Amino acid sequence: MKKVIVIGAGIAGIASAIRMACKGFEVTVLESNSYPGGKLSEFQLHGYRFDAGPSLFTLPEQVEELFRLAGKNPSDYFQYTKLPVACHYFWEDGKRVHAYADLEKFAEEVETQLGEPKANxxxxxxxxxxxxxxxxxxxxxxxxxxxxxxxxxxxxxxxxxxxxxxxxxxxxxxxxxxxxxxxxxxxxxxxxxxxxxxxxxxxxxxxxxxxxxxxIGAYFPNKGMFDITNSLYKLAKNLGVHFIFNTKVEEVMVEGKRVNGVKTEDKTYPATIVINNMDMVNAYKTILRKQKQPEKLLNQPKSSSALIFYWGIKREFKELDLHNILFSENYQEEFDHIFNKGSIYEDPTVYINITSVYKKDDAPEGCMNWFTMINVPNNQGQDWDHMITDAKKAIIQKINRILQTDIEPLIEVEQILEPRTIESKTSSANGALYGNSSNNRYAAFLRHANFSSDIANLYFVGGSVHPGGGIPLCLLSAKIMGDMVK
Structure with a gap:
């Protein structure tokens, strides 16, 4: 059988492996981390479980399609629930909006709470x-x-x-x-x-x-977001895909304008097809450093990053749901800091994701697991230690004002993810979560194609290439790539 090497076991890499296995290829996935999923992973912390990365789940049919492609019934392997409320929104003046899935109910809620006509x-x-x-x-x-x-x-x-x-x-x-x-x-x-x-x-x-x-709707996987990764990882293994972890690819081997495998520190893996799920920018800087560089794409401005505090909270807040937003008083100033000043605004918008609302065993009884995030600039060498300290104070102060509480004594466990660690763990250039920025009308055309125009049988998937970041688009990048391989 013809051999396929997939570089990276992110969600797009796993989806690509499944699609190639279903086409009859012998597939090996090489992953530098000790676990699958890339950003879409999980961890445990003193009785609390946290989904490490993406927290919103839409277009579940993109996951289900992979099971059907393999001749499986998706519901036998992966279950999810449609959310009755997409998000709870909070403002400093006490205004609150529940974004109901029922559109008429949502329109009525916005009219009642904000004075916005339902028709709008x-x-x-x-x-x-x-x-x-x-x-x-x-x-x-x-x-x-x-x-x-x-x-x-x-x-x-x-x-x-x-x-x-x-x-x-x-x-x-x-x-x-x-x-x-x-x-x-x-x-x-x-x-x-x-x-x-x-x-x-x-x-x-x-x-x-x-x-x-x-x-269409927002959803929650019944076993948590990581179950998207876990269920597809199990499917891939059932299809004969071979995963090798703690293995960093050093170079994509090219001969006569055609890939013929990859090299790691101690081994060569021959392949007819190589699929890169690594961030496009870092891939060209490292494993493709000997190849022609797409300078225009590599030099595009990068998307924003994130600062996340994973907090175990020793109390339940009934006013909070799965997704919660505590808005900044000056949204434009916040984005000006992120994209133009490379800093964090003193009054950031705070996003709190709490999976224990739906999955009770994600936190001890009477407690909650808070994934507390703000949008921040990508890493350009800022003094992150100082910025993180100031941001944590601002986040806590905002939560205290809006929820009328004192949150700090309730935090019994904490772990932090920030642009530097995002880059080191996921190879995302500058710690940018979505690759190149989409801040101009041509942005869709300034993403790398799902194939190489210079090297035959070299393909690209994941959030840094077309069609973009986020779980559905990463899965679609694998689909687009798979349709190209006959």
């Missing part, structure tokens, strides 16, 4: 659905680097609607024109952070994202 919410979600209908088949399910993508009926349909797809406006301007209340604008601007972007610069096409969360 309905219209915004209809526009989001319109953008998805026209752009998803092109930008999410196809390679942008093949002429066939642009010469078909679906592409023509898009060309005729360009003015309505948000390409010529920013997310913020589009939301400002749509809504009457600044808090509603802020709520919908938040979706730019789903791929590490700035709503004041990123194109309004990113208003596609609310469609995923509201019109």
């Amino acid at each position: 919410i309905r219209q915004a979600l209809q526009k989001s659905s319109f953008i998805y209908e026209h752009l998803a088949p092109l930008f999410m399910h196809r390679s942008l680097h093949r002429w066939q993508t642009w010469l078909n009926a679906q592409a023509l349909k898009c060309y005729l609607k360009l003015g309505k797809l948000g390409i010529f406006s920013t997310m913020h301007k589009a939301n400002q024109a749509q809504f009457k209340q600044e808090k509603t604008v802020q709520l919908f601007n938040r979706y730019a952070t789903y791929n590490g972007s700035n709503p004041y610069e990123t194109p309004a096409t990113l208003n596609i994202i609310p469609h995923l969360e509201f019109n």
Whole structure:
């Protein structure tokens, strides 16, 4: 059988391995860490379980498709629940909004709490659905680097609607024109952070994202987010995929403009096909350093990063749900600090993810596991130790003000993840969570293709290449790649 090497056991790497195994290839996955999943991993800390990375689950059919591809019934291996409330939103003035999955209930909630007419919410979600209908088949399910993508009926349909797809406006301007209340604008601007972007610069096409969360739905895997990784990892092994951990690839071997394997420190692995799931920028700097460098792509600005405090909290807060947002008073200033000043704003927006709301054994009885995160700049050599200390104080003060509590004495365990450790653990360039930034209208075209145009049988998957970051897009990158391999 022809051999395939997958570099990296992130979610896109595992999905790629499954797709190649289903095509009849002999597949080996090489992973530098001791565990699968990359960012989508988990850890235990003194009786608390934490999902380490992505916390939002949408488009579950992308996971289910892999089981069906292997001839399995997805529900026999992976179960999940649709969330009745996507998120709880909090503001300093006491305003609170429950983002109900029921669209009419959500529209009524926003009108009651924020004074935003229900009709504006309905219209915004209809526009989001319109953008998805026209752009998803092109930008999410196809390679942008093949002429066939642009010469078909679906592409023509898009060309005729360009003015309505948000390409010529920013997310913020589009939301400002749509809504009457600044808090509603802020709520919908938040979706730019789903791929590490700035709503004041990123194109309004990113208003596609609310469609995923509201019109389709947000979900929670019954065993936690890591079960996405774990269930697919088990499927891959059942299909005969061989995983080798604690093994760092040193070089992709190329002969005559064609891959013929990879080298590690002590071994050579021959292969007909090599699939790179490592961050594209760091891959070219290391394992592809001898090959032609795509300088324009490598030099693009990077997305934002994250500062996460994993806290074991010795109390339950009934007002908190699975997903919670405590908004900054000055959203634009916060993003200016992240993207222009390379620093952390003194009043950051705080995201708290609490899986123990749905999975009780993730925390001891009467306690909660808080994944407490703020968006921060990627690593450019800042004084992170000082910035993290100041940010923790600001986060605690904000939580205390909004929840009317004293949270610090309730923190019994703590672990921190920040841009430097994100880069060291996941090989993400500068610790950026989503690869290159999406802060201009051409960003979709400034991601690396899912194949190499210079080296035959070398493919790329994961959040740093097309179509982008986040679980659904990483899985789709594997699908796009798999469709190219006959």
